[in-house]
Amino acid sequence: MVKVGCDLDGHLYDTKFSQPIPWIGIYIAAASLLCLIGMAADALLGFRRRKFWFPCKFFSLNATSLTLIAVALKLSVDLNTPMPSHRDQLAKLSSSAFVCTIIGNSMPSLGAMENKEILMNVMALGILVITIIVNICIQFATGVIYVFWQEHALIMFLMLILLLIMFSSALTVPTTKHFLELKYKKKYELALKECSVQTGGTIIDKTKFKLMKFWIMAHTSSPQFVMGRSPTCTASGAFCLLSALILAEAMLRSYFLPWSFRFCTGQSDYKWSTILILAIQGAAVGVGTIAPACRWFIAINFRCPKVNNTSRKMEFKVERYWIETLLEMKECPINLRIFNRRHRKLAHAAKLFCLKLCIQMQIGIVLMCKVVQLISISVVSTLLACHNLCRKWKYKLNKSDSTCFRSGTESQSDSKPDLSRFVLHLQGEEALVKVVMRNNCDATDHWIQVGESRQPNLLIKLLEKSSIMQGFKQVGAFDSDLVPSLHAEEPPNSWSLPLVTLASIALALPNINRNSVKELMFTLTESLPYVKLVEHCVDREGKLINIRRAAEIVWHGVDLYHKWLDVDLHELSVEAKSSKEAVEKLAEAAKARYERLKIENINICIKASPSHWPIKLLAANSMFRLCQTSLLSSECTSDLRSERLFEEITVVISDILGACLTNLLHVMSAKCLDSTIEEREDNVGQAVHILGKTKKIIEMLDSSEFPCFNSSRSTNIDDWRIMHKQKKNQLPSLPSSPQSDNETSFESSDLYLTID
Template sequence: MGILGCDAHGDLNDAEFSKPLPSIGIYVAVASLICGLAMAADLIHGFRHRKFWFPCKFFSLNAISLTFIAVGIKLSVDLNTSMPSRQDQLAKLSSTVFVCTVMGNSMPSLGIMDNNDLLMNLMALGILVITDVVNICIQLGTGAIYVFSEEHFLVVLLMLLMLMILCFSATTVPTTKRILEAKYKKRYDVAMKCPLATERTVAKKIQQDLSKFWMMAHTSSPQFVMARSVTCTASGFFCLLSAITLGEAMVRSYFLRPRSLGFCHGDSDYKWSTSLVLVCQTTAVAIGTIAPAIRWFTAVNFRCPIRGKKYYRDEFRVESYWTLWFSEKKQRPLSLWILKDRRYRKIAHNAKRWILDVCIVMQYVIVFGSKIIRYISVFCVGKILMCCYFVLRTGNTIAHSESEKSDSNPSSRQDLASFVLHLEGEDPLVDVMVRSNREATDHWIANGRKKQPVNLIELLEATAPISKGFEGIAEFDSNKVASLAHGEPPNCWALPLVTLTSIAVALPDVKPSSLKKLLNAVNEALDYVNKFERVLDTGGESANLRKAAEVVWLGVDLYHKWFDVDLRKLSKQQRTPEETLRDLMEIAKKEFSESWQMNLMVCMKHKPSHWPIKTLAANSMYRICQTILLNYESRDYGTGEALLRKLESTISDIVSGCFCNVAQVISVKCLVSAVEVREESVRGAALHLGRTEKILEILERRSLPKLRCDQMKNIDEWRAFYKINPSECNNKSNTVYPESDELRLTVE
């Protein structure tokens, strides 16, 4: 019996070595299919969000995608496995085209990488591409690839060109980010000084500012900057050309004289798996080519003569930002502490300058060549587009007249144009970017309106006639309540809401439908309140309080339990609301004492806001229950339903007070410092405005205390104000948002 690959005579037995190869073929096919699905997800995301430059959200150059790419090119780098049949040779070609496709598809993702990631990912991609090219050349020389030689030569050339384009385009990323970030800050100052329009509602005022911030954030998005560059246009053309090459080879081998190509008989060691690889990689190539092809076609379509504009004067000028990174590196000294001799340091510095000069020349050649490709594309495709234009002239005339009607406010369009952030040589694109994005904010806000918190809106509208102000904020926790320990933790917005709702669940004689509506409304409210507090609590002082609210709400919402106390069981006991409140107060007091004793060192060492979660929750329950009991002496709450109405009013007041910070929250979301996520943040702010627009309308009927923006975000500041000015609790003289610009989007 042979062991370790040897037969019974001790000779090498390699018959078993090829058995795993079909499984490896499946592995290659699955890796290629995963890449194809990720590129398809980016394609769908682009169409769905009307981003026809197709940002890389699911498929980009990173360690994961490079691993899948390395697996996907297994067949094209296999030097010694015989692959005689038609599908074998086509699979080798498809593996090579697959690399071109992923490079063209993922080029915008260069914009979201930092310098270290750019260097490492491009080095890894370069090693992978060079390895693939060398192995293909070896196979062409040895005869392992004996058909489609011309196609392989063309695809290898395209692959090397695309690698050079990617590497040299990456050098502009730090420069363009710096230039556009400086422009963003300047335009932001201008936006803040612009007077508000005549719109009187808060939502409309915020929407006007959001339109400006969206235009600034979108046009300075690093991915969009890369996607609209001339090198990305050329890369899209090369990607399309490589896909056409694969298509030509497949048509020629299957339909046009397949016998003349001289395919050999027999199967490779990969057997049937090569057909699976060919199908998966061809599908991935077809899907992955769509986005680069559309980017190329969009650039060509914009510059076609049918638009009545010609930009040939500056068509071949290479802008300064393309070589600025190399120029800056030339002037910086080398940190060669090993070389002590001045003569060697001078030689090294001169060598560095010479290399950078070569890089500058290559950058000029790449950009100039990309512009030539774009010009030739315009010249060739323009004739086809002109024919289509004249055929569809009538329809275009109607569409043009409709667009003119929609553009009834040219001053607004011109105002937005001043907030388009563009690079040198992109002036002709300003009008295009305004036309394609000026209604984006309205679109996101409209999408947000489809997901409004219906139950919360019903609660606020139902309690609006009862409470014209925010008296519930002042009344939910009385200053007359005795403290359970030395020191008192601050209040946050979420924990009182959770505690009040827990009390409502425990009340006797309450209709299940009323309780269900309240739970749904509070659940929707907490989704916003938690987001607000995370944004506004920059110092993290209320972090433990928020965690306490989340833990308590999990039990109340899912199990109707406050920690281990079954609130529904408590509500079914034949007791009055007052007795139920006393039970809850005693339970909370007991839980507080036990938690305090167990965490005595922590509680004594840290300030109250950093107490354990259970301690904070028990303290909140005790104080709010005792406050309601104190009010029982002066107010007739009556049945459980009557007390529930009061609790709903208090909850509504607290939620309304928290929602008065919408402008500040949106301000922070619009001014995220990281340029890579700013566009997504502004889009989220627009969606958020759409969801809360109805709530803002309801809040405008309430009166607002005279608090500064930095005070309004803290519930204890509201309580301190009402303590000093108790008459302001129900003052109807102020509207919820004053006419001053105090609550406009501001940087603090």
């Protein structure tokens, strides 16, 4: 190991200082490559899903990406490393252009952030960009950058303009989100009201029509889509494209016209790593410009549907939502402890002056973006006019084929319902309604078709064994009241815990066909995701969170290792002489674990409600009760009885699943509303996908005419147990049961129609 310090004369021994710099260059190239991969993934995802505003999913502003960006831009802030050759100077320029690409590419990600995240991330990026601009100016003065100064100056100007545009866009995000959220809720109520009075058609058609409305609303109010079609994002795309062209021009001149520059001889401390940095960052600028350029082009189409009409004038009007946040800040008093009245007046006057200046700057930036948009429209409209002329010429050559195609398209479009009133738009975006309707942005048909190709066939086959026409009567019998309680108060039931517990009992039964057991296990694996969706919707307040986690842990052990907690179910099925013995051993093991866990957690069991007991304690209590119920309901004495008990358990599981899935329509409706505006488009898409996957199940449940099978309320398993008890005792009305989502319970007189 070489020591670095002073020699015998006291001079600094610095020959080793620059040796690690090529490896630092590799570090810069690696960070740039990660940024390139993120931007490329967003571009590919946008093309694949036909989202040509290219929402930021993999490359957005956050702590991780900002750290990578800071590493990737080290060349721009390196003040004293000499960069003599032409590739060194180009690497400096590519690093500057990369800043513009990053800002333009990440602009829509502002819509996916919370207000505090927007402030922190934009401020962090602003500090980084200002630092880069200052350092480049210093390098001009010191001579580190001695060529391409015009290109650097233009890119720095674009860099500053893009940063101001990002600040301007960030100010509007909270206001637009709030406005579109209020508009979504009003349109949501209108859609529900229209669907409630709709007559005719199957339940699938009605649900699909309702989800089509929700999809259009969620799609057009998506914050990233709103940001992507805004004038500021349009202008940022144009500036980003311009910076990429400047870099391309400098690279072409340096390689094909080398005599027009005077480059210095020598080698940079980065050595061969500058070639790697230049190649990766040049590719990153090229790939990263795709999304901003496409947003620029598509946003022009949104703003000007009739692009061939070049005489159309744009209204240079700054809508109120651009300055709403600044106006609210202007009206708010200063929260500073200033006791002197004169000083308070001075502080208030200074605040008003600063905010007035900010408002004028905001108006100026928006007007500048609209001017850029107008210039862009003038250019692009000419190109599109030529494109339309070519299409007309091609149409005349294939008139007969085109006529048939057009008539088919028109008949198809005519069959589509008019959903223009559900297109959510901001002030000044009236043209968006026609564009959305013309481009047929409804994706419900696609997601339903995808869902239909992935239907849960095993679940459908199992539901055919259920007592569907008798109101799933086994739901009221799986946990008998005749079983003595292990505690003074019983915990509530969830949908999933009885299912995995019954599957554990079925797995422990001896002399059962292994293929039947495997089929049951595969069916539950296919079914539990739907059960979890229902439970998440029903248990909004999280009162059953421990019970749901207990089911997940039990199923994890049963599915992977054929173990219930630490009991080997396969070994138990081999050793047991009869099904009765197997069930008794399971009950004894559950009771023993319950007693031991209760002693270990005595303070929790005394103070907390049963729903908040430890997870394994809840699982043991459920296993004990269901085993005892099985022993009470049947005499398990022979191998024949084992097959019979297995079939009975299968029917109980199918009944519980069927009753649980009566909440499907409510789940779909809730996913369309109970989510943040940033996640709503994805949630509505998931709801449509669920409709396609469960289409046959919904038709099966609808054929039995369940009164509770609708989207206005959700039911838990204890509701069904109470309903069946009332039916058995012939009670006139259903007593109120605790609803996890604070909804009114259904009437028992209606439920008699289901059971009878």
